[in-house]
Amino acid sequence: xxxxxxxxxxxxxxxxxxxxxxxxxxxxxxxxxxxxxxxxxxxxxxxxxxxxxxxxxxxxxxxxxxxxxxxxxxxxxxxxxxxxxxxxxxxxxxxxxxxxxxxxxxxxxxxxxxxxxxxxxxxxxxxxxxxxxxxxxxxxxxxxxxxxxxxxxxxxxxxxxxxxxxxxxxxxxxxxxxxxxxxxxxxxxxxxxxxxxxxxxxxxxxxxxxxxxxxxxxxxxxxxxxxxxxxxxxxxxxxxxxxxxxxxxxxxxxxxxxxxxxxxxxxxxxxxxxxxxxxxxxxxxxxxxxxxxxxxxxxxxxxxxxxxxxxxxxxxxxxxxxxxxxxxxxxxxxxxxx
Amino acid sequence: xxxxxxxxxxxxxxxxxxxxxxxxxxxxxxxxxxxxxxxxxxxxxxxxxxxxxxxxxxxxxxxxxxxxxxxxxxxxxxxxxxxxxxxxxxxxxxxxxxxxxxxxxxxxxxxxxxxxxxxxxxxxxxxxxxxxxxxxxxxxxxxxxxxxxxxxxxxxxxxxxxxxxxxxxxxxxxxxxxxxxxxxxxxxxxxxxxxxxxxxxxxxxxxxxxxxxxxxxxxxxxxxxxxxxxxxxxxxxxxxxxxxxxxxxxxxxxxxxxxxxxxxxxxxxxxxxxxxxxxxxxxxxxxxxxxxxxxxxxxxxxxxxxxxxxxxxxxxxxxxxxxxxxxxxxxxxxxxxxxxxxxxxxxxxxxxxxxxxxxxxxxxxxxxxxxxxxxxxxxxxxxxxxxxxxxxxxxxxxxxxxxxxxxxxxxxxxxxxxxxxxxxxxxxxxxxxxxxxxxxxxxxxxxxxxxxxxxxxxxxxxxxxxxxxxxxxxxxxxxxxxxxxxxxxxxxxxxxxxxxxxxxxxxxxxxxxxxxxxxxxxxxxxxxxxxxxxxxxxxxxxxxxxxxxxxxxxxxxxxxxxxxxxxxxxxxxxxxxxxxxxxxxxxxxxxxxxxxxxxxxxxxxxx
Numbered sequence: 033x034x035x036x037x038x039x040x041x042x043x044x045x046x047x048x049x050x051x052x053x054x055x056x057x058x059x060x061x062x063x064x065x066x067x068x069x070x071x072x073x074x075x076x077x078x079x080x081x082x083x084x085x086x087x088x089x090x091x092x093x094x095x096x097x098x099x100x101x102x103x104x105x106x107x108x109x110x111x112x113x114x115x116x117x118x119x120x121x122x123x124x125x126x127x128x129x130x131x132x133x134x135x136x137x138x139x140x141x142x143x144x145x146x147x148x149x150x151x152x153x154x155x156x157x158x159x160x161x162x163x164x165x166x167x168x169x170x171x172x173x174x175x176x177x178x179x180x181x182x183x184x185x186x187x188x189x190x191x192x193x194x195x196x197x198x199x200x201x202x203x204x205x206x207x208x209x210x211x212x213x214x215x216x217x218x219x220x221x222x223x224x225x226x227x228x229x230x231x232x233x234x235x236x237x238x239x240x241x242x243x244x245x246x247x248x249x250x251x252x253x254x255x256x257x258x259x260x261x262x263x264x265x266x267x268x269x270x271x272x273x274x275x276x277x278x279x280x281x282x283x284x285x286x287x288x289x290x291x292x293x294x295x296x297x298x299x300x301x302x303x304x305x306x307x308x309x310x311x312x313x314x315x316x317x318x319x320x321x322x323x324x325x326x327x328x329x330x331x332x333x334x335x336x337x338x339x340x341x342x343x344x345x346x347x348x349x350x351x352x353x354x355x356x357x358x359x360x361x362x363x364x365x366x367x368x369x370x
Numbered sequence: 371x372x373x374x375x376x377x378x379x380x381x382x383x384x385x386x387x388x389x390x391x392x393x394x395x396x397x398x399x400x401x402x403x404x405x406x407x408x409x410x411x412x413x414x415x416x417x418x419x420x421x422x423x424x425x426x427x428x429x430x431x432x433x434x435x436x437x438x439x440x441x442x443x444x445x446x447x448x449x450x451x452x453x454x455x456x457x458x459x460x461x462x463x464x465x466x467x468x469x470x471x472x473x474x475x476x477x478x479x480x481x482x483x484x485x486x487x488x489x490x491x492x493x494x495x496x497x498x499x500x501x502x503x504x505x506x507x508x509x510x511x512x513x514x515x516x517x518x519x520x521x522x523x524x525x526x527x528x529x530x531x532x533x534x535x536x537x538x539x540x541x542x543x544x545x546x547x548x549x550x551x552x553x554x555x556x557x558x559x560x561x562x563x564x565x566x567x568x569x570x571x572x573x574x575x576x577x578x579x580x581x582x583x584x585x586x587x588x589x590x591x592x593x594x595x596x597x598x599x600x601x602x603x604x605x606x607x608x609x610x611x612x613x614x615x616x617x618x619x620x621x622x623x624x625x626x627x628x629x630x631x632x633x634x635x636x637x638x639x640x641x642x643x644x645x646x647x648x649x650x651x652x653x654x655x656x657x658x659x660x661x662x663x664x665x666x667x668x669x670x671x672x673x674x675x676x677x678x679x680x681x682x683x684x685x686x687x688x689x690x691x692x693x694x695x696x697x698x699x700x701x702x703x704x705x706x707x708x709x710x711x712x713x714x715x716x717x718x719x720x721x722x723x724x725x726x727x728x729x730x731x732x733x734x735x736x737x738x739x740x741x742x743x744x745x746x747x748x749x750x751x752x753x754x755x756x757x758x759x760x761x762x763x764x765x766x767x768x769x770x771x772x773x774x775x776x777x778x779x780x781x782x783x784x785x786x787x788x789x790x791x792x793x794x795x796x797x798x799x800x801x802x803x804x805x806x807x808x809x810x811x812x813x814x815x816x817x818x819x820x821x822x823x824x825x826x827x828x829x830x831x832x833x834x835x836x837x838x839x840x841x842x843x844x845x846x847x848x849x850x851x852x853x854x855x856x857x858x859x860x861x862x863x864x865x866x867x868x869x870x871x872x873x874x875x876x877x878x879x880x881x882x883x884x885x886x887x888x889x890x891x892x893x894x895x896x897x898x899x900x901x902x903x904x905x906x907x908x909x910x911x912x913x914x915x916x917x918x919x920x921x922x923x924x925x926x927x928x929x930x931x932x933x934x935x936x937x938x939x940x941x942x943x944x945x946x947x948x949x950x951x952x953x954x955x956x957x958x959x960x961x962x963x964x965x966x967x968x969x970x971x972x973x974x975x976x977x
Contacts, residue, residue, distance in 0.1 A: 075821065076821075077817075077818055077819070077820060077821050077822070077825060078818055080662070080817040080818070082658070092827075093827060093839075097825065098821070098822055098825050099817070099825055100815075100816075100817035100818070100825050100826065100827075100828070101825075101826075101827040101828065102658075102661060102688075102827075102828040102829075103827065103828065103829040103830070103831070104654070104657075104684060104828075104830065105654070105680055105681055105684050105830065108650060108651070108654045108681070110651070110654075111609075111646065111650065111651040111652075111653075111654025111655045111657075111658065112654050112655075112657055112658035112661070113658060114609075114644065114651075114654070114655045114658060115607060115609065115654065115655035115656060115657060115658025115659035115660070115661070115662070115664075115666060116658040116659065116661060116662040116817070117658075118607050118642045118644070118655070118658075118659055118664070119606075119607060119658070119659040119660075119661075119662035119663055119664035119666070120662050120663065120664075120816075120817070120818065122818070123817060123818050140647055140648065140651075141647070141650075141651055141654070143647075144646070144647040144651065148644070336642075337642075340639060340642055340643075341637075341638050341639055342638060342639050342640075342641075342642055343633045343636065343638040343639060343640050344636070344638065347606040347607065347640070347641070347642065347659075347664045348606070348659075348662055348663035348664040348816060349663075350604075350606060350640055351604075351783065352604065352782055352783050354640055355601075355604040355606065355631070355640060355783075356602055356604060356777075356783075357601065357602065357630040357631075358777065358779055359776075359777040359778070359779050361630060362598075362602070362775055362776070362777045363774075365598065365626075365775070366588050366774040366775055369588035369589055369590045370414075370587075370588055370589070
């Protein structure tokens with residue numbers, strides 16, 4: 033079996049056998065994460081996987097079994113990931129959530145982790161439905177979209193990607209579980225990005241929300257899926273030799289020295305311009321199209337540790353010597369209360 | 371010297387170092403620091419005192435009171451009745467004057483004539499034209515308002531014979547670094563002192579005398595001690611949502627971290643404080659950090675505890691160490707947010723759905739707040755479960771005289787059972803929930819420890835010894851039984867009850883936390899009537915065997931607590947199987963600290 037730069041095979045990045053339905057988009061996401069991490073030669077044990085509750089939140093079981101995982105409470109993955117990240121800034125953090133988990137019960141926590149700029153990759157496996165409870169509409173279901181049982185969404189949807197951009201996420205992308213070619217480099221770029229990276233992955237629920245009338249089914253997604261750019265991920269070890277013609281291509285260097293190359297399909301699209309990105313996404317939405325690819329990026333944003341000026345060593349590695357001020361300091365404090 | 375003002379037909383109370391002074395103010399008027407100065411001055415004169423803030427949930431304009439009991443014998447619980455009122459609030463002045471005991475005193479602002487209906491003939495009035503004095507002496511409107519408070523402290527200094535030098539020292543300390551403010555404040559003190567001395571026979575027969583009862587002691591509030599204890603206990607992550615009366619725990623943690631937790635070389639912080647969007651996120655952050663090997667806490671009160679229930683169940687079942695400081699206030703719902711109660715015992719002991727149980731600690735004074743805060747992180751790491759430290763508003767937000775805080779430099783943090791990479795190499799197969807020691811406590815690993823050993827999946831759903839998901843009922847039951855065993859093991863790490871010297875008495879007094887403030891007084895007063903009692907102050911839940919033994923050894927046990935439903939008594943029944951006939955409840959739940967008089971009356975009535 034082929035090994036990567038650190039001598040690991042693809043199998044070293046796998047997790048336990050999936051218990052999701054055959055054909056579930058979520059399994060494609062697990063597979064994409066496995067391939068992305070293997071190609072990047074990530075050390076599996078340097079990753080912490082955190083999720084909430086729901087079908088989506090089972091995904092961390094199915095990749096990187098050598099990494100610690102935490103399947104927490106419904107809608108509360110962001111706070112658990114925040115705490116974990118604060119405790120040890122040296123690990124990679126991958127949060128996996130769903131549309132019920134992040135757009136409904138956990139919308140508040142989602143908004144605040146974006147604001148707090150936690151350095152992590154946050155993936156929403158978005159299928160527009162509650163699968164585990166047998167197919168109720170979720171808050172990302174588009175107005176007029178219909179589930180298998182015929183229930184029609186009467187409300188406007190919450191677009192997690194535009195919300196993330198508005199709230200200050202420094203890396204926002206949208207992709208489709210069926211498009212490995214696009215999803216893998218986005219995952220790699222998101223992992224390499226310093227700051228809060230968010231990917232909204234449309235991931236059809238084959239059992240409850242894959243009808244011709246569902247905007248989150250395979251049919252609608254394939255038909256209305258528009259890539260704002262094509263993306264290549266170039267790990268930092270590789271010498272960048274390819275040259276690109278001006279105007280059409282853009283190279284973006286990430287924090288760890290790796291780079292992404294964007295081949296733009298629309299001339300006036302600029303992923304470093306927030307207003308421009310929102311404008312494009314909304315224009316496509318009006319036409320019933322789904323804008324995908326790297327939607328927005330800002331490489332110069334600081335993460336929470338930089339903002340708080342925490343010490344270079346992980347907080348969880350500090351012991352008595354570094355943390356306890358001792359009896360002399362305490363006696364001085366006592367004296368101020370006399 | 372002008373002619374002395376004659377305001378009373380009765381002789382004033384004659385009491386030295388034994389009285390209650392109450393200040394009635396409007397909140398937001400700057401009275402708090404002046405009143406605090408009064409308390410500190412009495413403390414420095416060596417006389418035992420206990421100040422209590424009685425304040426509204428409001429920023430400006432509502433009534434607020436500051437009640438100080440002075441007692442040479444060290445009876446520092448609340449006492450009913452007021453001996454001297456400083457009546458500064460026109461909204462409440464009627465009630466305030468009515469609260470004075472016969473023979474007591476009323477200090478008021480005589481810039482405005484007191485209405486006839488406020489005149490009592492069984493108290494003495496001490497009129498001081500505070501507003502007029504300040505108008506004449508100070509130019510800025512803010513000073514004219516603020517210095518009224520300082521002027522009445524100056525007057526009290528003459529009336530009660532407070533050492534004036536102590537007051538001027540306090541002013542100098544308070545405004546260190548803002549020297550411009552020292553002179554005007556001292557001037558205001560002198561104005562009050564001078565006016566009182568010129569117009570009244572000073573001191574009154576109600577007065578102070580220097581003593582030596584506070585030697586070595588400090589005057590501190592519980593929340594300050596809790597925040598400082600968390601610094602000493604090695605907490606690096608604090609996540610919280612502002613909530614009275616717990617807010618000052620994190621304020622204190624932040625204050626001392628800024629002083630004591632900055633890396634000398636880089637100036638960077640060896641801590642992180644996150645003000646979360648709500649209490650759910652606050653405890654979630656603490657759990658994430660605890661899971662990843664940092665010592666983490668959140669501080670909250672009843673409404674926050676309600677929101678944290680689901681996460682507490684997760685931490686219990688997935689075995690993540692965290693510390694929660696619950697500074698209790700009056701519930702249910704918003705209740706009386708600025709009043710005190712011991713009302714969260716049941717909802718904390720068994721917080722969350724399903725079968726759960728949590729370690730609770732009950733500190734009773736600021737020194738214990740410090741000790742328990744520091745040791746709670748050791749306990750949480752040792753038992754890999756939440757530890758909830760149960761303080762209350764009375765203890766958290768009011769200053770108390772206590773022993774100085776103490777730290778043993780020889781002590782080391784107990785991080786519990788955590789395996790490092792070398793230890794993992796020696797193990798054939800790692801099981802996160804494998805009870806290899808038979809004490810219910812299993813070995814954990816931090817994420818990122820070893821390239822291919824020791825990783826596991828943490829989940830709130832049922833899991834086996836190797837952390838794998840399971841719906842096998844017998845495996846689930848085994849885990850639940852192990853958690854029961856773990857709670858038994860936990861007792862080895864929890865403080866035993868504090869007992870009075872055992873006697874052959876047949877009556878027992880059982881209590882927790884701030885109820886302690888009334889106990890000495892109760893025991894002394896009942897002893898005078900020939901009634902003797904043994905006492906047990908419970909300091910932790912689950913209960914040690916010695917708790918049951920105490921009940922067995924006494925015919926009747928008074929269980930004293932500050933809530934309506936006798937929650938401590940319920941816990942004792944559930945956990946220790948103590949018979950109803952063995953227990954007699956004494957309850958207080960009006961939001962104010964329980965008094966010795968109330969306890970004495972209840973005991974006398976039951977005999």
